Amino acid sequence: MSQTTARPAHLQHHFTDVHQQAESAKLGIWIFLLTEVLLFGGLFCFYAIYRSWNPDMFHNAHAFLNVWMGATNTVVLIVSSLTMALAIRSMQLGRRKHTIVFLAGTVLLACVFMVIKYFEYSHKIHLGQLPGKWYFFEGIAGTNPHIFFSAYFLMTGLHGFHVLGGIAVITWLIIKTARGSFSPEYYTPIEMTGLYWHLVDLIWIFLFPLFYLIG
Amino acid sequence: MKDDAAQRHILPLNLYLAVGSGLLVLTVITVAAAQMDFGQMNLLIAMGIAVVKATLVAMFFMHLKYDNRIYMLVFVGSLLFLGVFIIFTMFDTLRRGDIYEEISEPYLKEAVIYRTAETGTASSHAAADSSHTAAEAETETTDH
Amino acid sequence: MEHTIPEKHYLNEATGWKSWLMTLDHKRIGILYMIMVMFSFFLGGVFALLLRWELISPDKILMGPEMYNQAFSLHGIIMIFLFIIPSIPAILGNFVMPLMIGAKDVAFPRLNLASWYIYVIGFCFAVYALFTGGIDTGWTFYTPYSSETTTAVIPILTAAFVLGFSSIFTGLNFIVTIHKLRAPGMTWFQLPLFVWAIYATALIQVLATPVLGITLALLMLERVVGIGIFDPAMGGDPVLFQHFFWFYSHPAVYIMILPGMGIISELIATFSHRRIFGYKFIAFSSLGIAFTGFLVWGHHMFVSGQSDFAAVIFSFLTFFVGIPSGIKILNWMATMYKGSISLDTPMLWALSFLILFSIGGFTGIILGTLSIDVHLHDTYFVVSHFHYVMVGGTVMAIFGGLHYWWPKIWGRMYNETLARIAVVLIFVGFNVTFFVQFIMGTQGMPRRYATYLPQFQGMHGFSSIGALIMGVGFLLIAIYLIHAIFKGKPSGPNPWKALTMEWETPSPPRAGNFEGAQRLTHGPYDYDKVVPENALKQYKTL
Known part of the structure; x- marks a missing residue:
């Protein structure tokens, strides 16, 4: 027990030691990720059901998504996940400068992702490939193609919001790291954000084939 | 007090790079596979590759392979309940009309937004349901 | 023996409204929740009384059909989202659970x-909706009506959406607390059963509530943007909404009842002064209920047009919920058997729970039977069934728990005589209100109507009298409980001579809960091994 030793500044009063505090934070973030999985789960369920009802329409509509933009975005997110993991590793080794560089790289890649998404969205909005009653595009065979774009915009949109959230949190981490708030002994916020960011990547790993590849 | 270093699992740089490149290679494979048509297998192949990629991310980037098993339980548990959600809902949606065939199809097969045939902007596929009148469409608009 | 209130405790260690609004102390947060949740209970209760008032006669008394639709919708929404879901976890779970596991927070x-x-x-969103057009969809928000009606659907959906986050945060917090902050030496099987129940509840909260979040978000988008996924005119499927909704809302029924069962486990053991029978069975049946609760949501949709295949599966699985619930009831009975039972007020609430919940549970099995449900669906039989479970179960448990822990929370005891009168009033009033509704339901009285056929006049009138008796009972409780906060007799740390850890602190406890680190000295139900003395932490080994 660490009660005899001095309590570090970041240790809250109701924990007995830093280990207990870090473990609690980690379990907490995993349960948060669980809620995220089920939040997206509702949309995956929605996708699965309408796809099973209209497989041909989904197939025809998916051809109107740009595979290369989607694939680029997949690569961008995977690399950003890698830089996030390396940022944590650097902090574990006490290399604060490297951490900042890797975190900044992650933010940069996330921004690239959003920019590509912006071009995709504006192209679709321009053509009228829009969700629900806003849909006015012609030329997709099959019943109710607007449902496909409802699914597309909802799922990638919710995912996009998570990317934006990630950008905000990671930027905050860069500032905190630069101010020296973290050390090899205490880097829980970076670790937790990392887990969140990997989940965002993980969800995209499924969104990409479901929309861009097989429809 | 447990050993802090044991808790931190500092993985070698090469492992991260290997996993990262593995993910990129799989992305290339899945895009390439999608350019070919395997019929029913398309979905399985794409999803199979996605599952492998997701496992790599979860095991190495998210450290599930090295961490306390409870995190694995939480994560797998979330997927399990998601599976229950989707599969049980599909018990309904895929088997409507088992007994009464008339409920297997929606009342309106095609949404009202495609009912612009009269104005001459008929979309290539909207011709099917000409039996519905414009008056019917009006009552079913979704403006609030 | 005379007790005194300790000089310093969590209520007076910091003063001023800011010390309450910025508090991080779980006990104070529990009390903040108590104020809001009980106010919601009052609001929902007012709507209930208005409904019963209107139903005294088939003619219009207070409100027309539109107003009636709004009143029952608000009654349901307030009682479910604002009162019963947060009630036990957020008030008593917050206050008692950390004390029970020997944690500081x-x-x-x-x-x-x-x-x-x-x-x-x-x-605030719910109240805003109340004043800007009300809501007439019922608490279930079924599409396509909810995407068409002109009432304030968006504010009320926002309210439910936001409340979902509150519920998730509580659940997440409790799971981590129970995993990581137990006192040294306290294993999982030394946890009080209330903690097990809260744990199972928290699991449902984090697993099911996100789906409610996405469902309500989709419904809002459906209404505002017209994405067309639940709207049949847009090629959507309204039954899909019901699947989404009940995937949350059926498990949510167990969010409501499981913590109540946890309280009952504590009350029965304490007031029978006996080791609880079948500890592990009760503990695991909580998890069993939590799990099976996720597999049965379709039994709300037997007549909604879901496939017959799904209906059969859901009906079959529904019977399995009866098993863990039955295990609990039988173990509580076995605990009381040959126990040394004292009939203090909390025990009276617990006994009411046993009777009423059993009726509610059995009628649930009846309704889960596919063929019978087709007849009883949307009748007063259903209304009566879930009130027997929710009021007869959860509300009895909440008030049992509040009476049990009131001396721990405030350090003072309420008037026992008045309290016993109140239990009798509620128990009698409840049965008068709802038992006739079973009969009306089987005779075909449909729910959610402002009027009825003349042959139901007698039973509706009888039911309304019961509601009035209940109203008087709850008013009485409010009076003597609030009186006890200020003028009650000091209760001492352990008035019931219970063995769980929260009674090892002074009443009211200090801000940090325990002096120094808490250690486990005996199990929560070791009535056969130790006898608590009245002074702190002194136990005589038998």
Whole structure:
């Protein structure tokens, strides 16, 4: 027990030691990720059901998504996940400068992702490939193609919001790291954000084939 | 007090790079596979590759392979309940009309937004349901 | 023996309104929740009385059909989202659970406070909806009506959406607390059963509530943007909404009842002065209920047009919920058997729970039977069934728990005579109100109507009298409980001579809960091994 030793500044009063505090934070973030999985789960369920009802329409509509933009975005997110993991590793080794560089790289890649998404969205909005009653595009065979774009915009949109959230949190981490708030002994916020960011990547790993590849 | 270093699992740089490149290679494979048509297998192949990629991310980037098993339980548990959600809902949606065939199809097969045939902007596929009148469409608009 | 209130305790260690609104102490947050949740209970109760008032006669008394639709919708929404879901976990779970496991606080105190503020925001949205057109969809928000009606659907959906976050935060916090902050030496099987129940509840909260979040978000988008996924005119499927909704809302029924069962386990053991029978069975049946609760949601949709295949599966699985519930009831009975039972007020609530919940549970099995449900669906039989479970179960448990822990929370005892009168009033009033509704339901009285056929006049009138008796009972409880806060006799640390850890602190406890680190000295139900003395931490080994 660490009660005899001095309590570090970041240790809250109701924990007995830093280990207990870090473990609690980690379990907490995993349960948060669980809620995220089920939040997206509702949309995956929605996708699965309408796809099973209209497989041909989904197939025809998916051809109107740009595979290369989607694939680029997949690569961008995977690399950003890698830089996030390396940022944590650097902090574990006490290399604060490297951490900042890797975190900044992650933010940069996330921004690239959003920019590509912006071009995709504006192209679709321009053509009228829009969700629900806003849909006015012609030329997709099959019943109710607007449902496909409802699914597309909802799922990638919710995912996009998570990317934006990630950008905000990671930027905050860069500032905190630069101010020296973290050390090899205490880097829980970076670790937790990392887990969140990997989940965002993980969800995209499924969104990409479901929309861009097989429809 | 447990050993802090044991808790931190500092993985070698090469492992991260290997996993990262593995993910990129799989992305290339899945895009390439999608350019070919395997019929029913398309979905399985794409999803199979996605599952492998997701496992790599979860095991190495998210450290599930090295961490306390409870995190694995939480994560797998979330997927399990998601599976229950989707599969049980599909018990309904895929088997409507088992007994009464008339409920297997929606009342309106095609949404009202495609009912612009009269104005001459008929979309290539909207011709099917000409039996519905414009008056019917009006009552079913979704403006609030 | 005379007791005194300790000089310093969590209520007076910091003063001023700011010390309450910025508090991170789980006990104070529990009390903040108590104020808001009980106010919601009052609001929902007012709507209930208005409904019963209107139903005294088939003619219009207070409100026309539109107003009636709004009144029952608000009654349902307030009672479910604002009262019963947060009630036990957020009030008693917050206050008692960390004390029970010997922790100084919950794992994330800031998140805990945030959950209360989010609750308040949700509450404000609900009140806003109330004053800007009301809501007439019923608490289930079924499409396509909810995407068409002109009432204030968006504010009320926002309210439920926001309240969901509050619920998730509480659940997340409790799971981590129970995993990581137990006192040294306290294993999982030395946890009080209330903690097990709260744990199972928290699991449902984090697993099911996100789906409610996405469902309500989709419904809002459906209404505002017209994405067309639940709207049959847009090629959507309204039954899909019901699947989404009940995937949350059926497990949510267990969010409501499981913590109540946890309280009953504590009450029965304490007032029978006997080791609880079948500890592990009760503990695991909580998890069993939590799990099976996720597999049965389709039994709300037997007549909604879901496939017959799904209906059969859901009906079959529904019977399995009866098993863990039955295990609990039988173990409580076995605990009481040859126990040394004292009939203090909390025990009277527990006994009411046993009787009423059993009736509610059995009628649930009846309704889960596919063929019978087709007849009884949307009748007063269903209304009566879920009131027997929710009021006869959860509300009895909440008030049992409040009476049990009131001396721990405030350090003072309420008037026992008045309290016993109140239990009798509620028990009698409840049965008068709802038992006839079973009969009306089987005779075909449909729910959610402002009027009825003349042959139901007698039973509706009888039911309304019961509601009035209940109203008087709850008013009486409010009076003597509030009186006890200020003028009650000091109760001492352990008035019931219970063995769980929260009784090892002074009443009311200090801000940090325990002096120094808490250690486990005996199990929560070791009535056969130790006898508690009245002074702190002194136990005589038998």
